[in-house]
Structures are given as C-alpha cells and as structure tokens.
Amino acid sequence: MINTNGELVNNEQASLSVFNRGFAYGDAVFETIRVIKGKLMFWEDHYFRLMSSMRIMRMEIPQNFSPDFLEQEIKGLLEAEDLIDSPARVKFTVYRKEGGFYRPSTREIGYVITATQLQDPFYLLDESGYELELFKDHYVNSGLLSTIKSNNRAINVLGSIFAEENDYDNCLLLNENKSVVEALNGNIFLVKGNEIKTPPLSDGCLKGVLRGKIIEIVKKLPEYKLVEESVSAFELQKADEMFVTNVIIGIRPVSKYRKKEYNTTVAKTLLSRLNMMARLG
Structure with a gap:
C-alpha cells in the first residue's frame, strides 16, 4: 500500500x-x-x-x-x-x-x-570491509540548498555508479573548495585522538538527523572534543577512525581509504549510546 x-x-x-x-x-x-x-x-x-x-x-x-x-x-x-x-x-x-x-x-x-x-529493530555495527574513495567528477555546492533532502540527487547517483565500477563500497563527495563534505548516503565523522570532527553545514553537507544525534551524544562525553570544521582530503589518511551516519544504517565504520586502515573503537561507543537514545526517545 x-x-x-x-x-x-x-x-x-x-x-x-x-x-x-x-x-x-x-x-x-x-x-x-x-x-x-x-x-x-x-x-x-x-x-x-x-x-x-x-x-x-x-x-x-x-x-x-x-x-x-x-x-x-x-x-x-x-x-x-x-x-x-x-x-x-x-x-x-x-x-x-x-x-x-x-x-x-x-x-x-x-x-x-x-x-x-527492515530486518533489525535497532542499530547494529557492521565491521565488515568498507572501502571508500573520493568522487571528483562533480562537486557539491556549499550553501543552504545542499543541506536539504531534495530529489536533486544526480551527484549521488553518478558517485554510486563510479563506486560500483571501481569496486568501492562508497564514495566521499567534495565541494567547490575541494573540502570533503559527506558520503554518498550519509554524513561523515573523523576521529583523531580524542577529537571527533565533522564538516560544517556551511560546507554543503546534508543536515542529517543522525548527524545531529551523534553531535548531541559526543558533546555529553567529556573524553571527546567535537569539532565542526572543513575537512581536507589530506586529513583522511591521518585519522584513526572514520564512519558514515544516516537514520537507516545508524553508524557504518569505514575500514579503508586508499592505504589507510581504520579502527572502530569510537564507533562502538557511540552506537551503544545511540541505541539507548533511540529506546528512550
């Protein structure tokens, strides 16, 4: 129906x-x-x-x-x-x-x-291999229109075809300033030491509901510092951890970007708190 x-x-x-x-x-x-x-x-x-x-x-x-x-x-x-x-x-x-x-x-x-x-009622952490690459054929425009979920998804479609043709699980999108904005299907977070970083809305990333919830959770954890700043492609290989978020998958850890391999320590911590938030809220 x-x-x-x-x-x-x-x-x-x-x-x-x-x-x-x-x-x-x-x-x-x-x-x-x-x-x-x-x-x-x-x-x-x-x-x-x-x-x-x-x-x-x-x-x-x-x-x-x-x-x-x-x-x-x-x-x-x-x-x-x-x-x-x-x-x-x-x-x-x-x-x-x-x-x-x-x-x-x-x-x-x-x-x-x-x-x-859907198969599962709450979010599960999938730790299987998940490799990303930059999609550089087209760029996301920074600004308000890019933050909303509209039917204008051409860049996401083309990026997914690129990923499929080159055996990647997902791609990262760039804006006109060559800053990393998001993945094809969700927001991204990078972890370096005790710092958890995500691109700001002003860079053109989607104003994701799960993005907001993760930010809310991180701000309550004294052991971590949240940073909303532009992300350069160079930073990707320096991070300890990277994950993608959206309301359907929850948190999807990235295992590899080029030669860099990531761990999942912070993703596990955040996922347990996210499921708790979902149950209570």
Whole structure:
C-alpha cells in the first residue's frame, strides 16, 4: 500500500502524472524515517527538518500538517502494510503540484508515503570491509540548498555508479573548495585522538538527523572534543577512525581509504549510546 495525498492505494494502482514537478524538475523534498514497533524514531527532528526544507523550497505548508497529523498518516500506512509491529523504513515525499515549466504556477503541495520492512529493530555495527574513495567528477555546492533532502540527487547517483565500477563500497563527495563534505548516503565523522570532527553545514553537507544525534551524544562525553570544521582530503589518511551516519544504517565504520586502515573503537561507543537514545526517545 502507498499513501497518496491521504488516500491508501495498492502499489499497482498508485501513479503520478508525467507532469509531476518532483519528476520533471526535482521540485520535491523527502524524509527517510526509521520506525520501531510503530514508534517513529527521532520524529520531532524529522518533522522540523521537513518543514524547514519546504520553507527553503518555498512550498506552501498546509494548515493540517501538524506533527500529530503526519504521524497518523504514517502509522495508518504501517497498519495497512502490517508493519506496525515490525522495524520499517518510511519515505515521506512532498512535491509541488504540477503547473508551469521552470517557473512554478503554484506553491501548493502533494505528498506520497511509502513503507518497507527492515530486518533489525535497532542499530547494529557492521565491521565488515568498507572501502571508500573520493568522487571528483562533480562537486557539491556549499550553501543552504545542499543541506536539504531534495530529489536533486544526480551527484549521488553518478558517485554510486563510479563506486560500483571501481569496486568501492562508497564514495566521499567534495565541494567547490575541494573540502570533503559527506558520503554518498550519509554524513561523515573523523576521529583523531580524542577529537571527533565533522564538516560544517556551511560546507554543503546534508543536515542529517543522525548527524545531529551523534553531535548531541559526543558533546555529553567529556573524553571527546567535537569539532565542526572543513575537512581536507589530506586529513583522511591521518585519522584513526572514520564512519558514515544516516537514520537507516545508524553508524557504518569505514575500514579503508586508499592505504589507510581504520579502527572502530569510537564507533562502538557511540552506537551503544545511540541505541539507548533511540529506546528512550
């Protein structure tokens, strides 16, 4: 089942117009949410990021788009899909209604919600080999638009093809200043001694919900110092540890970048606290 503008329809019956602006122009934003037994993890953070993304894209936010309304829309779909008691991945996409060519003729929106089952309810640490390389064919533009989750994912698609063709598990993206911004599917953190470093939003990295949670956790650990500063490619080979974060995988340790191999000590510490936060929050 799929929720299309509040109506539950079978997958085979769900459709979008070829003139849909999300399809035609990437005029859409989305949230990917992890659900555990009907509980939307970090829902408040997802909700406010969605509202912020819609404002940045100058979409009209309907008056009924309250946290409770959207949560019930999602849970209604989970019940229809028999996923209310299972771990699940929900994608909530908001698009501007069709009309106009490059210049939209409306600010009104429509939405689509999909849900798929996940295997594990909480985050597990995958310590298998995970090798990264820089993707240098195209660059992320630093600035506000790059921080939101929109349908404009061309660089991520091309980077994933590059990774597949060259037998890498993931790639790191650079901005126009040649600073390392993020991975193809999440934010990055580097560990050097007691310092945990992540690129700032001003460099163009995604304003990830898990990024915010990891920052929140690290700030409460007196033995570590959090730094939000630009990351150079040169620093990657000096780090003790590197990991990728997003709301579906949680924390994914990187095992290798070029000749540099990393450990997973800090990732293990943070993952246990992240799962505790997920259970309580």
